[in-house]
Amino acid sequence: MDLRQPPPVRRLDPGATVTPRPARPPAPAADLAAGAGGSAANGSANGHGGASSFVTARRAVRPTVPAIDRMAIEDVSIAYGGKPAVRSVSLPIRQGEVLALIGPSGCGKTTLLRSLNRLTELTRTASLSGRITLDGLDITTLEPTALRRRVTMVFQQPNPFPMSVFDNVAYVLREQAKRRPRRPALRGAVEEALARAGLLDEVADSLDHPALRLSGGQQQRLCIARALAAQPDVLLLDEPCSALDPQSTKVIEDLVVKLREEVAVVIVTHNLQQAHRIADHVAFMYLGELVEYGSAAAVFGRPTQQRTRDYVGGAFG
């Protein structure tokens, strides 16, 4: 439960606007500055875009609203057929910030993410202990379908359904398998979801085209639009950019940073630079355990655990 308290490094955050990140090697920093500078220019909600250095660029898109606790993972362990995948992990998930789960392959980060909307239950052998709450309510007391509308998910591979762009979003808005409401009634909501995912301008003329004809990056943003159409409280992203090119990746990263003020965002990524660019808090997992949790600045700049240092250092050092 200690993890639900703001970690010590968080106190530094307000002042961090002008504090450079310590101990970042120069070469990747230059890359990051380029990427995040663009991110700020495009994604800034409060007009501080165009900043010149990485750190100020990142800070320019700091959320304007205070973070609110939405979900809490309390001492959760998950096993597949008796083989543990996640070992007593506790984490807060807040609206207004992006939480990145990082760690090597097979460390349980995707399993943990899938447990948040009970997708792990689809695996017959999976068993979960501990408690996950959404706005204080144990998620096991909610209907899975109701929970999954509040905690939606975007997957590693873009997976639009084999229907038109419009219907991909409308499918989420309609109740279960119903065909109603009809198109005109849904038009506004569909366009709003596409706009929130930054896709509307590109597909406004091709709403009737098959979604699988879009480019990979557009398909993934359509999947985000689909996930947003349910008006979720929490958005789960499972390595959403790993199948995409750098340009599409940047567009989606900008989008994620923008979305965090409206929904709590949890992103699984094995791309440390990406976590560095977009995450406010980072949880490093290793062999199913949560090794370190803290602000991005702390985990990447001053990791307290040797294992974190080894992992993060491998990427930045």
Added chain:
Amino acid sequence: MSGALASPPAAPPPGDAPSPARRSAADSSASWRLTDRLGLAFAWFLGLLFCAITAAIVIFLALQGIRYLHPDLIWTNPQVGFNQSETGGFLAELIGTALVAGIAIAIAGPVGVGVAVWLSEYARPAGLARVVESSVEMLAGAPSVVLALFGILVFERKALGFLSETNGGVVFGKSFFAAGAMLSLVALPLVVTTVREGLQAIPNHVREASYAVGKTKRATIRRVLLPAARPSVITGHMLGIGHVIGDTAIIVLLLGDTQSLQGVGHIPLLGFLQGTGSTLTSYVFDNAPTGDLNQPNKAYAAAFMLLLLVLALNVMVDIFGRRSKELLWT
């Protein structure tokens, strides 16, 4: 073609300089061992032989068919006559073929899709799934004459008398209903197998993407999986129809094999379906030089017609098969 038989050479022959030409030298069979070259030659021979056999059948039937297949054969019913110019055409057989195919696929289609969905998406308990799976396989392997024999026993029962003609309390047991119902068992395994393969080709994350926006399994199957598997559903139906219209044993034993449509009672369509008739296959069977009627010209014409129908179905299967490959997730 050479994939299975032609293993790459163990080592390049001495003196083979590593140059841009090396790759093509390794690909060319000239550098292979003798046994490999013989194997390749045998593979080529077999491939060409099958092409030749198929071509021979099609060309023979086409030549005979074009000679004897006059449009008026398609528009006239069989008639009693003394020579081949007086015995009319095979309109009744064409209608019979369509009716039988329609009944069979109307049963096998929905049942087959349902079984395929259950096998692919539910399949619990696992033991029952295995039983269903092997039943479908057994049905696929069962000779249709065995199914026909079984059909005679079933449809002669009084309880099923409404499906065929009943005379003085004796159920005739031969009708379009009876033949169509048994033929649906011929089409069923094809529908099940094809649709199931189509469903299993859909990556799991697509299902999960639907669950992850709060959809139930039922809604996911109805709105995502079945539409995604639509090319397979269509292909399965086409293959099923192809087998149904090509079947002879069930038609001869269960459709009555009467030269014209023999309706029962006074209700227009239902009467025909309760009555007997024949299809192109039984028409060919009867008119073949070894058959009861021995009118080879008619047999060739009808066989050619049948071949055209099956070829058309195969072309459609190809088209839908190709379309299904366009729609793929990574």
